[in-house]
Amino acid sequence: MEHYNMNLTLKVWRQKNKEDKGGFQTFQVKDISSEMSFLEMLDILNEQLINEGKDAIAFDHDCREGICGTCSLYINGKPHGEWKGNTTCQLHMRAFKDGETITIEPWRANAFPVIKDLVVDRSSFDRIIQAGGYVSVNTGNAMDGNCLPIDKNRADDSFAAAMCIGCGACVAACKNSSAMLFVSAKVSHLALLPQGEPEKRSRVMNMIAQMDKEGFGACTNTGACEATCPKEISLSNISRLNKEYLFASLTADK
Amino acid sequence: MTWKEVFTSSVGKKLVMSFTGIFLILFLVVHVGLNACIWANDGGTMFNAGAHFMGNNVVPRILEIGLFVGLLLHIIQGIMLELSNRSKRNVKYAIDYGNQGSKWYSRSMGLLGTLILIFLVIHLADFWIPNRAHQGFLLGEEINLYEKMKLEFSELWVVIVYTLGCLSLGYHLAHGFQSAFRTIGVHNKRYNLMLTSLGYGFSVVVTFAFIMMPWSFFLHIIQ
Structure with a gap:
């Protein structure tokens, strides 16, 4: 598949802590490679936020090989994104098109309370x-x-x-x-x-x-x-x- | 594990839904079979004989008590489960998962069940209550149920209400039939496939037969 770069709009759930009400924040990311993983794209956004002196987005990740079960994220209305039989860390940016808006939410369940942003207590x-x-x-x-x-x-x-x-x-x-x-x-x-x-x-x-x-x-x-x-x-x-x-x-x- | 612990657990509550559901499915077989006698097109002789037997023989009358107990258990447990399940996610998603992984009717069993309940109240008030009142309490002569059906189903709006009620039942069964067997533990792939197909077949045939009954009277297919 041909490699391409894309600009994206991200609607991300931000929540300071368990007690905070939280809400969506919108971010722009530029020149994202289609060969990046979804989490690498979030790493780039976090670097951007840190350079701007802002709080980085908290999200769970560990092995980034699709075997540990640490990553989560409810992406555009589906857990782990739209690819079938796939974890978020193995979701790659070629699943998206240039100019797309991606909505990222944490797992929602009372038994999984949000700790911060996209991290839930499992x-x-x-x-x-x-x-x-x-x-x-x-x-x-x-x-x-x-x-x-x-x-x-x-x-x-x-x-x-x-x-x-x-x-x-x-x-x-x-x-x-x-x-x-x-x-x-x-x-x-x-x-x-x-x-x-x-x-x-x-x-x-x-x-x-x-x-x-x-x-x-x-x-x-x-x-x-x-x-x-x-x-x-x-x-x-x-x-x-x-x-x-x-x-x-x-x-x-x- | 005590029985109380079993039947108050999430799996135990589902077992109640499943056993009562299968019992109600068996009732539907009897109901649709007996009602199909209207198509004998003999002016209701065969149908009324069946209705008379069901109302005057002790076995169906005892089974009827079981039917109402099963129905009430299914309704009460169903409502409680639905409310409990809905309370498990206080913050909703901005984008719904929707139909990507499941059928709309499998996620709408509570709604479909409520529609069936509303329909059932209308249906019982139309036929069962006046019929049993005359049979049990001897308020005059036994009702000619065939004539009563003919009268009720001469109105288009009644026929439409019955059609919608039966459609709700059909979709409820399309999921409920196979789900009931999964809940009692049928995990073998060959039986699951068989029960799913049987469930779809049963839903379509039973729903179609029930819907055709009021329409047969309305369109004067039977006299």
Whole structure:
């Protein structure tokens, strides 16, 4: 694809802190290369702001390789921008045209309060993991590959669920701000493997209880989460979680 | 985990919506099947016999109580879930995600459900209440429901209201049918595909059949 430069208008959400009401501010950026990443474009804008003696725009980022789940941003009405199966850090400026206006918002959900500008507090996800997203026995070092036979399809499904990077785009896209795709990915990934299987009942109950406590909504199976997920986590994981939850509640002791 | 904890959790609330939803879908099969007797075009003999059986036999009368319990649970839980889900995002987006990842009707189940509820009140006031009042409390003779339908559906505005009510039901079912099975845990791709297709088919056929009933009377297709 041919390289080109562009001038853009950016409408960015600015908010001093949690308590501040916040609002949109408009910025102009010039000569942005089509081969830059979206975050590099924001770096350029921030350099521009710092040189002008203004406060830089706060946004989350870490690996910039699309694997850590730190970057967020709701770009032109879609989490992680318009490219399918992609994170914001891997969104490149060739997705935009010269003269375009780009609106950038933080994830919106009561369970993800804005800390500053485009940065939201996603520690609610950490607390859901702490409630059961692990195997509580020490399984020692990795075994020899073929010691523990696992059906190939189960291993594949588990791996596909384990792809979840916990970025929160599913919550951002869901009309109910539901975290079900995230929770179901964690539940499925462990429930499908022999190491996670013994605790699958208590895990699903505890993680759902924590999810509700954090203030996420209920799932209505619209599929918006699956469509926006950078790792294309399948909606069928949510159905698997529902199955695990139903069995867990039917077989509970009290 | 106690039953209270189950049914007050977000997944438990959805399970209630799903089980009652599937029960209501089964009711629709009975309702549409029985009403289809109008197309026997025998002046309502077959249809009225069916209506008489449903009103006077003890089994459908007991099932009817279950139907109302299921309906009320579905309505109350649905309203509470909708309100709760709407309260989870206080600051809205400037640009809506819209139809990029989901169908409009899957995001409008609360609105469609409300429209169906309004339609249901009109529908029950038109047929069920006067009919049961005469059957149960013996206020004179049993109503000739076929003649009552003919009378009601001679007015164009009534036919249009019923058409809109049935369309709301159709879109509600288009999402609700497959969503109900996902909620009770059907995660296998082959069944999900099958249930989604079945759901669309069911919505279209049932909605079309229900819509054709008032129009059949209005257009004098049946006498």
